[in-house]
Amino acid sequence: MSLFWRIFALNAVVLGGATALLLWAPVTVSVPVVLTEAVILVAGLVVMLVANAALLRIGLAPLDRLTRLMTTVDLLRPGQRLPEGRRSETAELIRTFNAMLGRLEHERATSSARILLAQEAERRRIAQELHDEVGQSMTAILLSLKRAADEADGPLRDELQQAQEITRGSLDEVRRLVRRLRPGVLEDLGLISGLTSLTTEFATHAGLRVLRRFDTDLPALDAETELVLYRVAQEALTNAARHAEAGQVEVSLHHTDGAVVLSVVDDGRGTGIAREGAGIRGMRERALLIGATLDVTSQPPAGTQVRLTVPLLRKQP
Template sequence: MAAVQGAAFPAEAGDAERGARPRWSLLWLIVTANAAVLALALVALASTPFTVDWPKSAREAVVLGAAIAATVVSQTLLTRRILGPLGALGRSMRGVDPLHPGQRLEIETRSVEVATLLAAFNAMLDRLEEERRESARRTQAAQDAERRWLSLELHDQIGQDLTALRLRIDIASRVEGEAQAQALEIASVTAQECLERVRGLVHRLRPAALEELGLISALVALCDRVGESSGLEIDRRFASGVPKLTSDAQLGLFRVAQESLPNVVRHAQASRAALDLRPFEGGVRLSVVDDGVGISGHGDGDAGSGVRGMRERALLLGAELRVRSRAPRGTEVLLDVPASEVLVEGAEPTLPVGPAIPAIPGGPVIADPGAL
């Protein structure tokens, strides 16, 4: 889109940020080039022995000048007409509002190039809208599952604890002396249990190890758990100088590792895997590799939603995710978290702790490293 605008029309403010600001419209480039060729031809004819009959009178010179002017003007008008649909295309593209899906461009044109651009742009809108719908649907499904789980926990656990607490307090208010002290003591224990459950709930909503121990320790704990439960040998390598990341980036990175390692166990038939974290281009690179059977394509084509969830995580962070086979065997998952996600000294983590964090669609909605 930007290329079409940039090539054919004067750029608008903001376009310059995306590339070199164009100085000429296509129309004027064509007209100027034609005029220059014409002028050169005239100069050549006038200054070389191979000359046509040069006007011998002022009248002939005027006629010749008028003919040249008429040629240039008619050529300009024709070229403007030919390039007109490109202008309309650019204006229509700018007019497309992503918040109003279903808009498609329709332009009358006989030009193959403009028709191709038009079809490509409309097809791109189709793909974007489809992907957006799909992504919204998955996010909604993940949120619904998360809410269902949360409401069950609140109702079955916390709700019962609070009911028991109220009963104890009722009893305590009706009795005196030793009996009252006993009832209050039981109430206090019940309140303590309830508090523990709430803490547990909070920790399950966000990986506890990540909260308490930091990213590297959480990754170590994850590798240990996956290794112990599956028998897979997992090398862990943490290079020195890994910068501290924002809270979102740490969580996103942890979730990618949390999805990749079980994938190795389930799909790779690998004997070994390695998780590596290192500084990379001002940010951080996470890689999870195995020596298994490799992956067809990029993993997106298959039924699962783990890889898709990882891609969405990466997108949220502006990070790059690559899932691919590696030579001579095995699969490699690479996540490059950009420098913009490195935590500036003294800055607050950017996400609150708790359920506002979007869950990986299709993955473990409320993921708990302990559950692996």
């Protein structure tokens, strides 16, 4: 039965019941209407309105659920669907919406994958240019300053040595940026070495204590999965340093039944509700790239936990 006929039938039942009561009930209406008759008529009207509202609420409940899902659906949290129910116009609408949602999730995942791959390629290009052009130029400047300082005397030598220190600090910063843009340790030595180098550098520059708990018997992971794990850990550490006001961060990577789990937990102030900023949204997009699940919890005073669960059902090389 279509939605139109269901609503028509509900109203027909209510109006038919009211007509039957007027025809066969021993109730008459006087002219002018007395108080008792007015009370009975008003009570009957209220009963009809309540019955009609209840029946319409039951009939239109699937549309209400569909509206709520439309207003709250998030393509970065795939899998949100409504039960379709039996064959009807409403069920067909829900099936169409579920199918459209599936297509949107697929297209979002595909476009995010292209964007992230292009982003990584651009990072590698910038890192290479920084290393080859800026790094080498600053190294040449540093050597020239050293030669000039060796030949100079008095106050000029002190100024040249000070310029050397400034240049050396800038060169170290360029090298650090190159490592952030292109994690060479990850590419050359693997995930554990890459995360170890990342956390060591983070502890040095952020001034936070970092605890590492890495399993040594991790299964073989493809390069794309390792890069996602590395970038999520990098973003979580950055958030802990910028926003959490933490003193300690624990980074763990372990293997469970059918999954590899990365966890980054800080002892900061927490927010009660994890803020879905650009950093967390970026982590969710990276998680979708490899079919992983990202959970972010932030409860004061327990700090914030970022947990990335990577299923091992994907084909590994």
